[in-house]
Amino acid sequence: MKPPLLLFIFISVSLEALPVSVTGDNVDAYRPTDDIAVDCGSSTSSTVENRNWIGDTADRSNYSPTGETHSSITTQANSSSPRVPGTAPYLTARLSRSEFVYTFHVTAGPKFVRLHFVPSNYPNFRRVDSFFSVEAAGYTLLRNFGASLFADYTRSASFFSKEFCLSVGEDQILNITFTPTPGNSDAYAFVNGIEVVSMPESLYYNTVADSTLDITKALEAVKRLNVGGQFVGPARDTEMYRTWEADDEYVTSSDKGVLPVNTTIQLNYGEQVPNYTAPDPVYITARTMGTDKRINLSYNLTWSVKVDTNFYYLVRLHFCEFQIEIQEPLDRVFKIFIDSQLVEDHADVISWSGKGVPVYRDFAVALYDSQKKRTNLSVALGALPDGSTLYSDAILNGLEIFKISNPDRNLAGLNPDPTPPASKAAKIAIVAGGTLGCTVLFFLAFFLHRRKNRAKDSTSSDGTSWWGPVSSSTTKSMKAQWSSLPLDLCRYFSLAEIRAATNNFDKVFIIGVGGFGNVYKGYVDGRATLVAIKRKYWVGLTQHVGGGLNHSATDAWRHVDEGVRRSKFARAAPWPTTLTLPALLSSVRR
Numbered sequence: 001m002k003p004p005l006l007l008f009i010f011i012s013v014s015l016e017a018l019p020v021s022v023t024g025d026n027v028d029a030y031r032p033t034d035d036i037a038v039d040c041g042s043s044t045s046s047t048v049e050n051r052n053w054i055g056d057t058a059d060r061s062n063y064s065p066t067g068e069t070h071s072s073i074t075t076q077a078n079s080s081s082p083r084v085p086g087t088a089p090y091l092t093a094r095l096s097r098s099e100f101v102y103t104f105h106v107t108a109g110p111k112f113v114r115l116h117f118v119p120s121n122y123p124n125f126r127r128v129d130s131f132f133s134v135e136a137a138g139y140t141l142l143r144n145f146g147a148s149l150f151a152d153y154t155r156s157a158s159f160f161s162k163e164f165c166l167s168v169g170e171d172q173i174l175n176i177t178f179t180p181t182p183g184n185s186d187a188y189a190f191v192n193g194i195e196v197v198s199m200p201e202s203l204y205y206n207t208v209a210d211s212t213l214d215i216t217k218a219l220e221a222v223k224r225l226n227v228g229g230q231f232v233g234p235a236r237d238t239e240m241y242r243t244w245e246a247d248d249e250y251v252t253s254s255d256k257g258v259l260p261v262n263t264t265i266q267l268n269y270g271e272q273v274p275n276y277t278a279p280d281p282v283y284i285t286a287r288t289m290g291t292d293k294r295i296n297l298s299y300n301l302t303w304s305v306k307v308d309t310n311f312y313y314l315v316r317l318h319f320c321e322f323q324i325e326i327q328e329p330l331d332r333v334f335k336i337f338i339d340s341q342l343v344e345d346h347a348d349v350i351s352w353s354g355k356g357v358p359v360y361r362d363f364a365v366a367l368y369d370s371q372k373k374r375t376n377l378s379v380a381l382g383a384l385p386d387g388s389t390l391y392s393d394a395i396l397n398g399l400e401i402f403k404i405s406n407p408d409r410n411l412a413g414l415n416p417d418p419t420p421p422a423s424k425a426a427k428i429a430i431v432a433g434g435t436l437g438c439t440v441l442f443f444l445a446f447f448l449h450r451r452k453n454r455a456k457d458s459t460s461s462d463g464t465s466w467w468g469p470v471s472s473s474t475t476k477s478m479k480a481q482w483s484s485l486p487l488d489l490c491r492y493f494s495l496a497e498i499r500a501a502t503n504n505f506d507k508v509f510i511i512g513v514g515g516f517g518n519v520y521k522g523y524v525d526g527r528a529t530l531v532a533i534k535r536k537y538w539v540g541l542t543q544h545v546g547g548g549l550n551h552s553a554t555d556a557w558r559h560v561d562e563g564v565r566r567s568k569f570a571r572a573a574p575w576p577t578t579l580t581l582p583a584l585l586s587s588v589r590r
Helices: 147-154 280-284 424-457 472-483 495-501 541-546 553-566 581-589
Strands: 006-008 035-039 046-048 051-055 073-076 092-096 100-105 109-117 131-136 139-146 160-168 173-180 189-191 193-198 219-226 300-308 311-319 334-338 341-347 359-367 374-383 398-404 510-514 517-524 529-535
Touching: 109 173, 109 189, 131 189, 139 147, 139 160, 147 160, 173 189, 219 300, 300 311, 300 398, 311 374, 334 359, 341 359, 359 374, 495 517, 495 529
Parallel strands: 035 051
Antiparallel strands: 006 359, 035 193, 046 051, 073 092, 092 189, 100 173, 109 160, 109 193, 131 139, 131 173, 160 219, 219 398, 300 374, 311 359, 311 398, 334 341, 334 374, 510 517, 517 529
């Protein structure tokens, strides 16, 4: 029987999560027993943000790899992208078309293993040929991994890292093996940096259910979010060098909520949730639904993250009540959904931990889909009505998502599909489209200008418009709109901005489908402004413009919009405003 799409695990058959309560005074911060950072391919050591990166070819280096043929080489990373940090471990690389192994002598217990990559064209190693597997501590971390494919898919084409959690045995030896994919003579393995860092025994292990996630499992960190707050880099983490992203681009609900900040209440950690669980910025910022009960009851505050299918996932939600209005149990009670299924119908943070006391809830979820390589894993919060709570609201401070190794001791997902390269014909079409769009704009502006002048000289009118049969009142309305257009609507957006606003036209952001294409919700100005963007596939000027003069002005704007976008600029209307063609042409005249 095919496994269900979604399955939550607990000690018993019931759908539950394991709460962690907090009591007691603050405890000492964690200090990792093993703190190793290797700058692969480098002959020197360097300090970055008070951390020492050791070159694997430096004199007396303990981290030089071994290989079956000793054929691995080192080279300078030659990425010219300004996005690549000009520091270790992104300046050099180790590459090989044969297997090579890094050996680390460390203490027994759970470790973070982070692999850093800069997919690029290296001397005699093409970017597109990097296909390899990585194994460590008896687990397959990556299999036939295409670094360039992953980078292109995630839009992090310059550099990225992969973080894993695994346990080292009593022999206290950790081998990390890189193997080029067999059967392809051009395939090679490479790595720019390796981290091995100890973690507390109970940070992520033994937290969900009886043997569901124990020390024999390995994890891959998929996403770690500082909800409602800013990016927290490795140097600001609790001595374990984790990265916490801002959550803005992962909020997919119609309303993004509000962002309260704790500036007065001292955080109170304890033995069960000590202060290394997450950095302070995670617990002093949050995202809530707001104070309007009517609005809060009309939607769920939702985050969505892309994950590989056919794996179990550990989802950890971090909470801390610090708002002055929330003082007692039942003041703010809400619902929690994982992938649209209710997993907690009475979430009450004050009852779980108290005021200003961090707490987290762990959920294990299985996502199976034989038709997809990747899918969206969503986390949503829903408000409860009056009678169930004093404030119909919800709160979240942090979110962590981990992939759990399967019974075959595998964490490797499938490579994303290659991004089709732009052909010569496509490049010509893009240039032609841009030229065509500008030409259309010019002639439309010209004809409108002529029509305006003719109207001044004409002694009679049949009440028809250049756009087709419309009433005289419509024509007058269009003229009035031309002359009174607010200047703040006359703004151009680059194609890159529009892609960023819609997460590269992600289907998650589709809010409507028209006769000429999809309408996407998007965010601009640092996600402060919600806009509607229409994407139309250009079929031909004759079909949609030349043959469409009887369409409304709004439809005509849509035609011109595509031409403008093809010339690398486009209009985005502040949602839910709909701009008509005269409004667009007014901006062109500026």
